[in-house]
Amino acid sequence: MDNNLKFSKRNLKKFNITDSRKRCLKYRRKLLDISQTVTALHAGGALSSMEIVDFIYYGLIYNKNIPDGSKNTFLMSKGHGCMSQYIALNELGILDDKHLETYCKSNGILGCHPDFGNPGIEASTGSLGHGMGLATGMAYFEKINKTNNNIYVVLSDGELQEGSTWEAMMMAANLKLDNLICFLDHNGSQSFGNTKITHPKFYPINSKIKSFNWSVGKANGHDVRSISSSLKNRKENKPHMTICDTIKGKGVSFMENKPIWHYRSPNSEEYKIAINELTQVYS
Amino acid sequence: MRNKFADAIFEIGSVNKNICALVADISPAGSMEKFRKKYPDRFINCGVAEQSMIGISAGLALKGMRPFCYTIATFALFRPFEFIRVDLGYQNLPVTVIGMGAGLIYSTLGGTHHSMEDIAIASSIPNMTVLAPCDPIEMKLATIWCATKSKGPVYMRLGKVGEPEITKDAYDKKFTIGKLRYIKKGEDIALISYGITINVLIEVSKELKNKQNINCSIINMHTIKPLDKKGLEKILKKYKKIIIVEEHVPYGSVSSMIKSYAYENKIFTDIKSVTLKDEFIHFYGSHKELLNKHGLSTSKIIKKINEK
Numbered sequence: 001m002d003n004n005l006k007f008s009k010r011n012l013k014k015f016n017i018t019d020s021r022k023r024c025l026k027y028r029r030k031l032l033d034i035s036q037t038v039t040a041l042h043a044g045g046a047l048s049s050m051e052i053v054d055f056i057y058y059g060l061i062y063n064k065n066i067p068d069g070s071k072n073t074f075l076m077s078k079g080h081g082c083m084s085q086y087i088a089l090n091e092l093g094i095l096d097d098k099h100l101e102t103y104c105k106s107n108g109i110l111g112c113h114p115d116f117g118n119p120g121i122e123a124s125t126g127s128l129g130h131g132m133g134l135a136t137g138m139a140y141f142e143k144i145n146k147t148n149n150n151i152y153v154v155l156s157d158g159e160l161q162e163g164s165t166w167e168a169m170m171m172a173a174n175l176k177l178d179n180l181i182c183f184l185d186h187n188g189s190q191s192f193g194n195t196k197i198t199h200p201k202f203y204p205i206n207s208k209i210k211s212f213n214w215s216v217g218k219a220n221g222h223d224v225r226s227i228s229s230s231l232k233n234r235k236e237n238k239p240h241m242t243i244c245d246t247i248k249g250k251g252v253s254f255m256e257n258k259p260i261w262h263y264r265s266p267n268s269e270e271y272k273i274a275i276n277e278l279t280q281v282y283s
Numbered sequence: 284m285r286n287k288f289a290d291a292i293f294e295i296g297s298v299n300k301n302i303c304a305l306v307a308d309i310s311p312a313g314s315m316e317k318f319r320k321k322y323p324d325r326f327i328n329c330g331v332a333e334q335s336m337i338g339i340s341a342g343l344a345l346k347g348m349r350p351f352c353y354t355i356a357t358f359a360l361f362r363p364f365e366f367i368r369v370d371l372g373y374q375n376l377p378v379t380v381i382g383m384g385a386g387l388i389y390s391t392l393g394g395t396h397h398s399m400e401d402i403a404i405a406s407s408i409p410n411m412t413v414l415a416p417c418d419p420i421e422m423k424l425a426t427i428w429c430a431t432k433s434k435g436p437v438y439m440r441l442g443k444v445g446e447p448e449i450t451k452d453a454y455d456k457k458f459t460i461g462k463l464r465y466i467k468k469g470e471d472i473a474l475i476s477y478g479i480t481i482n483v484l485i486e487v488s489k490e491l492k493n494k495q496n497i498n499c500s501i502i503n504m505h506t507i508k509p510l511d512k513k514g515l516e517k518i519l520k521k522y523k524k525i526i527i528v529e530e531h532v533p534y535g536s537v538s539s540m541i542k543s544y545a546y547e548n549k550i551f552t553d554i555k556s557v558t559l560k561d562e563f564i565h566f567y568g569s570h571k572e573l574l575n576k577h578g579l580s581t582s583k584i585i586k587k588i589n590e591k
Binding site: 134163 | 324325327329330332334335337338339340341342343344345346347348365366369370373374
């Protein structure tokens with residue numbers, strides 16, 4: 001993608017866990033800073049996906065050890081969590097500071113959901129259940145053109161309640177798309193509350209996905225080492241899903257697993273507490 | 284029409300490697316089968332899963348392909364509507380959605396298979412082009428346009444098999460996307476339609492000539508969106524009486540588009556419309572019998588024309 005050319009080969013480094021940890025702390029601070037300028041942010045779902053997104057960009061796409069990594073595609077299917085994507089793209093230099101500063105403002109280009117055409121954004125998402133179909137088409141394109149390019153997707157729990165996701169998953173398995181690699185940001189918490197209570201038959205997830213002839217991995221979604229090693233479960237001729245156990249609102253104690261933080265932004269008092277907490281916990 | 288569509292896909296697909304066909308469990312016949320056999324990578328049967336058919340086509344288009352999605356009109360457009368709106372419309376991708384057997388063609392299959400609202404629904408989506416060629420010749424030309432020239436998504440109404448080649452002797456020799464086409468030119472009144480309903484107008488025109496010595500123009504509005512405003516304005520100014528006939532419910536119909544265009548431009552001429560009723564159809568029989576039930580028979584249309 002043209003957008004990705006902005007991140008030239010010169011900048012490529014090997015993936016390093018300590019660097020990733022530092023970046024994720026920076027992302028969380030940045031998210032809190034931006035939260036002070038807008039009312040709507042979807043903070044919870046962005047905070048739960050930060051390590052996954054960082055690992056995809058730095059570990060699987062822009063990584064010195066991955067030849068032609070920048071030809072891989074990343075779709076933030078859970079579009080409402082895109083703040084983690086925007087901030088990572090900013091860190092990569094693909095999105096400028098001015099873009100983040102004008103988030104959700106009339107003089108900016110970024111809104112609450114990824115918009116195709118913006119730097120680094122490879123499809124419009126935000127309506128849940130669209131990413132899997134788009135990714136299946138993209139992965140199939142790479143297959144028939146015999147490339148080695150992969151399609152990486154981050155999904156939410158809610159998206160696995162959309163029939164369209166399962167339609168596309170069945171098709172991806174039919175087409176043997178082993179270049180389709182998905183990460184479920186399994187924070188177990190939705191707008192309405194805890195998924196285990198509001199939607200008990202959502203579980204078990206693992207066997208449902210397996211029965212669609214996918215390979216399945218499990219990871220602690222806040223530990224990049226764990227996310228990385230989950231990919232060892234990938235099998236030839238099968239699409240792959242790693243179920244990443246995460247915490248909605250991760251990093252800020254009063255936000256963690258509280259449905260209200262699905263959408264809300266902290267007030268200035270809460271912001272100060274959150275920043276202090278982040279500094280203490282992570283340093 | 285179905286066969287000409289498949290012929291076109293095979294011909295262009297043999298040259299342009301970015302053409303691919305996605306179907307939702309529609310068994311391929313004729314040239315479509317030839318396409319599937321010769322280019323198996325570019326023929327995808329998505330199964331009975333129309334939402335993912337549209338999603339997959341969008342993914343392919345985002346990578347540079349020009350996909351065609353093909354199934355019965357109700358399932359091509361209504362079922363995956365939000366996918367067409369977001370994946371194709373919002374992202375403005377060159378995917379053509381073919382609505383097969385549109386209108387009341389599946390006359391014995393019941394209301395589940397009648398697409399009476401497709402023009403309204405498809406036209407309401409920004410970036411969408413809406414086409415309804417009237418015979419196999421136009422179908423082939425329109426398919427070639429979609430495969431090579433379209434800049435964004437297209438919804439195309441398609442009939443079935445065995446439609447007569449009525450544009451062989453059309454008054455306007457050329458078929459141009461975005462420009463309405465005179466199938467026949469007469470001085471007295473203008474009959475407007477699109478798609479296979481043009482066949483109904485041909486009968487109406489013959490009878491008006493034979494019984495009342497009225498010379499009609501028959502106008503094919505094959506490009507419904509964008510509407511050919513220039514061409515339309517000329518017709519609205521030229522004819523004292525205009526009759527629009529369509530196999531579509533009144534809300535969001537081409538009739539309502541033309542009437543609102545005339546009103547906004549202060550062209551006050553007599554415009555009558557004959558559409559399907561704002562009712563579901565619980566009646567089974569031939570296509571013609573269903574049309575008759577909703578007022579789209581030759582005699583009922585003529586009666587409407589003769590009303591003061």
